[in-house]
Amino acid sequence: MNRLDLANDIAQRILSALSKFYESDKRIKIRTAHISGVSYENIGDSGLIFLRDISEKGKFSVHTTINPMGADVYNNTFNLNEQFIKKQKEIAKAYLRMGAIESFTCTPYDYFLVPEKGNHVAWAESSAVVYGNSFLELYTNKESALSALASAILGEAIYSDMHIEENRRCSLSYKYEEKINELILGLLAYHVGKKAEKPFNIKLGRELSSLEKKSLAAALGSIGNVAVFKINDEGNVDRKVYEVLKKDLEKEYMELNTSEDGEIIVLGCPHWNHNEIFNFLKEMNGRSFKKDCIIACCKKAYENTIKIYDRKLLDKKRIYFFKGACPIFSPLLKELGVSKVITNSVKAAHYYKYRGIRVNLKELKDIIKTESE
Ligand code: F3S
Numbered sequence: 390m391n392r393l394d395l396a397n398d399i400a401q402r403i404l405s406a407l408s409k410f411y412e413s414d415k416r417i418k419i420r421t422a423h424i425s426g427v428s429y430e431n432i433g434d435s436g437l438i439f440l441r442d443i444s445e446k447g448k449f450s451v452h453t454t455i456n457p458m459g460a461d462v463y464n465n466t467f468n469l470n471e472q473f474i475k476k477q478k479e480i481a482k483a484y485l486r487m488g489a490i491e492s493f494t495c496t497p498y499d500y501f502l503v504p505e506k507g508n509h510v511a512w513a514e515s516s517a518v519v520y521g522n523s524f525l526e527l528y529t530n531k532e533s534a535l536s537a538l539a540s541a542i543l544g545e546a547i548y549s550d551m552h553i554e555e556n557r558r559c560s561l562s563y564k565y566e567e568k569i570n571e572l573i574l575g576l577l578a579y580h581v582g583k584k585a586e587k588p589f590n591i592k593l594g595r596e597l598s599s600l601e602k603k604s605l606a607a608a609l610g611s612i613g614n615v616a617v618f619k620i621n622d623e624g625n626v627d628r629k630v631y632e633v634l635k636k637d638l639e640k641e642y643m644e645l646n647t648s649e650d651g652e653i654i655v656l657g658c659p660h661w662n663h664n665e666i667f668n669f670l671k672e673m674n675g676r677s678f679k680k681d682c683i684i685a686c687c688k689k690a691y692e693n694t695i696k697i698y699d700r701k702l703l704d705k706k707r708i709y710f711f712k713g714a715c716p717i718f719s720p721l722l723k724e725l726g727v728s729k730v731i732t733n734s735v736k737a738a739h740y741y742k743y744r745g746i747r748v749n750l751k752e753l754k755d756i757i758k759t760e761s762e
Contacts, residue, residue, distance in 0.1 A: 396447030426534025428459030493713030515610030575735030657685030
């Protein structure tokens, strides 16, 4: 078997194994794929060796974006271990060799090809999956790094679960009638995600900003299995409506807020686009942070930002960018010697907890108010 056949054969075997899990042999053509499993922190040497081998001949047959890396390899602003950077670059090279777009982001819907609603895709990265299904009306299961890779090669996914219309119908509804912001919405999704096992509707009092949508999708993606929800969907009026109370969210907050302060600020989980960065800088209104603030974003968002804002000035304000990288699945904090962070992201708080980092969770407005001058 030549290497091209071998790559296709591996991809076929991955999808066949998944067929057994879903009890479905049917496949569906996909328009795009989004692959996780890019950070060397997550996949280690065995992942790197696998990618090095499969990328010798394996080629993606559809538009394929890839998740953030474990470090900003573009200029290693934070002086992370050179060995880590070297291995991370090798992983990136392997994906690019197979035809991935140089995206390195968990928000592939911001700058890259987004098929029209109703199209089927194979996305890994739970926050993007929930966002794509819920806000873009794409059809995707929560793929794993391997199944998304296989789908990217073959251009198809298993026809199951979220690809089937009837599995996406909301059978229950939640309402929350208190004031909302990006943090509260994250806590709300986290709370509901622990309880709901099927797609649901949430009744909210107003339209959401892009940051708020990302926060909701990311928090829901980090907990439970639900991969699609609706907001203010008038659909089935017979649905049972459960009310979520402020005290329910306070409980979630107590679980995730494990520190009263932090040594640095981490923003951009999920990645911010340049408009979200601009809004944040406007909100800063000329103030400077009293501690370092790291914003995770893709390279394009960074480039668009520094076309408008002077990078040296941002440095002076202690605002730095972690380009094409994820500050959570990264050796970043360990290497900086940081054990407590401030963030507005429920998803970040959820995973930092497992990584032994304490978190001070605050709404973005509060972070600006209390941590800058
Ligand atoms: Fe993105 Fe990393 Fe958060 S991949 S959603 S910045 S955990």
